[in-house]
Amino acid sequence: MPLVSTSxxxxxxxxxxxxxxADFEHVVSVQNSNGSVFSLVGYSARMQIxxxxxxxxxxxxxxxVNGRLVINGAAGQVTxxxxxxxxxxxxxxxxxxxxxxxxxxxxxxxIIAGNVTVxxxxxx
Numbered sequence: 001m002p003l004v005s006t007s008x009x010x011x012x013x014x015x016x017x018x019x020x021x022a023d024f025e026h027v028v029s030v031q032n033s034n035g036s037v038f039s040l041v042g043y044s045a046r047m048q049i050x051x052x053x054x055x056x057x058x059x060x061x062x063x064x065v066n067g068r069l070v071i072n073g074a075a076g077q078v079t080x081x082x083x084x085x086x087x088x089x090x091x092x093x094x095x096x097x098x099x100x101x102x103x104x105x106x107x108x109x110x111i112i113a114g115n116v117t118v119x120x121x122x123x124x
Contacts, residue, residue, distance in 0.1 A: 011098055011113035016080075020090055021121035024082040028099065028112055031076065041073035042104040047080065049097040049116050059092050069099075078111070090118045 018024050030038040047069060048058040062068035062080060070079045078101065098113035 011110040013114050014112040015114040016097070016116045017119055018082065018087055018090060018116065019119050019121070021084055021088045021124065023084050024080070024087055026080040028078045028080070029076055030078070030101070030111060037074075037076040039073060040071050040076050040078065040101065043071055043073065044102045045069040045071055045078050045099065046102065047097055047099040049095045051092065051095050053096055059095050060090070087118075088121065093118055093120070 014028075016026060030040060032038050044064045046064070047062040049060040049062075050058050062082075064071055068081060068086075070081060071077070072079070078099065080099070095116045096114070097116050098110050100108050100110050102108050
């Protein structure tokens with residue numbers, strides 16, 4: 001579980017591996033620079049996976065609105081979640097992503113970013 005300091009001026013690099021056909025969950029904990037929990041109460045989050053940084057269309061869109069990102073505000077956590085039915089539909093091998101949080105005042109911060117690898121399912 002990566003810990004992200006709010007004093008960072010850039011996204012923390014974190015690579016993700018999604019097992020096609022399996023439930024996927026990845027928890028990101030956000031902390032203040034002194035190590036205390038950063039409250040995400042009232043925040044929303046958004047994340048896109050694209051084939052490349054310059055790709056026009058996302059391969060996958062995850063938000064707090066569509067339920068694929070879940071915020072536990074008091075714990076300072078954002079959980080990326082996909083069901084096994086959703087990961088079964090992932091038909092790409094790799095891509096890039098970033099995860100942004102949006103404050104109640106509409107300030108956007110990128111907290112993690114990196115590569116995504118989909119480990120293709122054998123048993124169907």
